[in-house]
Amino acid sequence: MSLFDLTDKVVLITGSSRGIGKAAxxxxxxxxxxxVISSRKQDACDAVAAEINDRFGAGTAIAxxxxxxxxxxxxxxxxxTRRAFGRIDCLVCNAASNPYYGxxxxxxDEQFRKILDNNIVSNHWLITMVAPEMKERGAGxxxxxxxxxxxxxxxxxxxxxxxxxxxxxxxRNLAHEYGKYGIRVNCIAPGLIKTDFAKALWEDEAAVNExxxxxxxxxxxxxxxxxxxxxxxxxxxxxxxTGQVLVIDGGVTI
Numbered sequence: 001m002s003l004f005d006l007t008d009k010v011v012l013i014t015g016s017s018r019g020i021g022k023a024a025x026x027x028x029x030x031x032x033x034x035x036v037i038s039s040r041k042q043d044a045c046d047a048v049a050a051e052i053n054d055r056f057g058a059g060t061a062i063a064x065x066x067x068x069x070x071x072x073x074x075x076x077x078x079x080x081t082r083r084a085f086g087r088i089d090c091l092v093c094n095a096a097s098n099p100y101y102g103x104x105x106x107x108x109d110e111q112f113r114k115i116l117d118n119n120i121v122s123n124h125w126l127i128t129m130v131a132p133e134m135k136e137r138g139a140g141x142x143x144x145x146x147x148x149x150x151x152x153x154x155x156x157x158x159x160x161x162x163x164x165x166x167x168x169x170x171x172r173n174l175a176h177e178y179g180k181y182g183i184r185v186n187c188i189a190p191g192l193i194k195t196d197f198a199k200a201l202w203e204d205e206a207a208v209n210e211x212x213x214x215x216x217x218x219x220x221x222x223x224x225x226x227x228x229x230x231x232x233x234x235x236x237x238x239x240x241x242t243g244q245v246l247v248i249d250g251g252v253t254i
Contacts, residue, residue, distance in 0.1 A: 002031075003235060003236050004031055004231055004232065004235045004236075005031055005235065005236070006028055006032045006033035006231065006235055007033075008034075009032070009034070009089040009090060010033065010034045010035075010081065010085040010086075010089050011033045011034070011036070011089065011090040011091075011092065011230075012035075012038070012077070012090070012091050012130070013025050013035065013038065013092040014039070014066070014077075014092065014093055014095035014126070015038070015039055015094040015095030015096065015145075016037045016038055016048065016092075016094065017037060017038075017039035017041065017045050017047070017048050018039070018044070018048075018195070019195035019223050020145060020195060020223045020226045020227070021092070021094040021145075022037075023226065024092060024226065024230035024231075025037055025052060026052060026055075026227065027227035027230060028090075028230065028234060029055070029056045029061065030056070033089075033234070034059070034061070034085050035052060035060065036061070036062055036063075036064060036081045036084075036085075037052070037062070038066050039065065039066075039095065040066070040067050041065060042063065042065035045065050046063045049063035062080070062084045062085075064077045064080045068095045068097075068118050068122035068126075069117060069118055069122065071125050074122065074125050074126055074129065075129055078126070078129045078130060082133075088130045088134070088140075089140060089141065089234070090140070090141040090142070091126060091130045091140075091141075091142050091143070092143045092234075093122075093123040093143065093145065095118070095122070096118060096119045096145070096160075097115055097118040097119060098115060098157060099111050099115070100112075100115070101156050102156060103155060103156075104159065107158075111159070112159050115159045115162075115163050116159075116162075116166075119160070119163035119164065119166075120166045120167060123144055123167060127170075127185075130142070131178060134182075134183045135178070135181040137182075138181060138182040139182045139183070140178075140181075140182070141183070141184050141186075141233055141234050141238070142171075142174065142184070143186055143187070143230060143233045143234070144167045144168075144170065144171050144186070144187045144188075145187070145188050146164045146171075146187040146188065146245065147161070147190060148190065148252060148253050149161035149165075150163075150166075150167060150168050150187075150189060150245075151165070151168075151189065151253055152253065164189075168187050168189075168245050171185045171187045171244075172243045175242040179242055179243075184233070184238065184239070184241060184242040185242055186233050186238070186241060186243065186244050186246065187245045188226060188233070189246065189247045189249070190248050190249065191215075191221060191247075191248065191249025191252045192220045192221065193223060193225075193226060194221065194222055194223070208220060214252070215249075215250045215251060216250060216251030216252075219250065220250070221248065221249070225248065226248055229246050233246070
């Protein structure tokens with residue numbers, strides 16, 4: 001059996017109706033996992049779940065809409081996952097928000113709080129909801145999709161970077177707390193990826209050309225290039241890895 005085999009595993013991925021989350025869901029399904037598609041809009045989730053079920057067989061995916069700012073909605077997501085599949089083996093906290101671009105001094109309180117609540121607090125909520133069953137089972141994997149923004153400063157997405165640095169520390173703290181139960185907690189830190197979420201950072205041709213020039217691989221990334229890391233962290237291949245940040249950025253941070 002492959003180290004990356006996910007047969008009979010259940011993977012819950014937030015923000016999975018497009019971009020990195022969708023690519024990760026497809027990659028996990030390819031390895032045999034049952035996947036839960038979640039984002040704010042039910043119709044978008046339904047479309048991705050249908051695509052996965054058509055490709056990998058009926059019952060591979062379910063769709064449950066949830067807004068990460070709504071704690072009750074997240075509990076409903078977890079409950080529906082357990083009702084459909086009976087368990088959660090891997091939680092991927094991928095959904096995030098970034099409503100502001102510009103210097104830190106210009107951000108409104110409401111925008112700053114939204115970034116911190118959606119990018120940190122919601123992850124804490126979800127992890128707290130799924131951890132008890134993982135503890136009881138003595139196994140589980142929690143993956144937080146952070147960003148290389150959490151490793152360095154920025155004059156345009158500073159609040160987002162702050163939240164992503166906090167996610168890294170959340171993973172380290174929880175790796176200590178949950179390690180004795182066989183639960184692993186890790187982060188993935190992508191560089192600039194061609195997603196709708198990051199469109200403001202790559203749609204400007206001059207800016208992306210400059211980014212490509214200064215990136216060792218000379219290009220930005222694609223969502224599918226992050227998906228393999230999710231499979232790795234969900235699978236047996238990573239059973240001795242916890243509390244770490246896996247950087248996938250084309251070499252930008254070197």
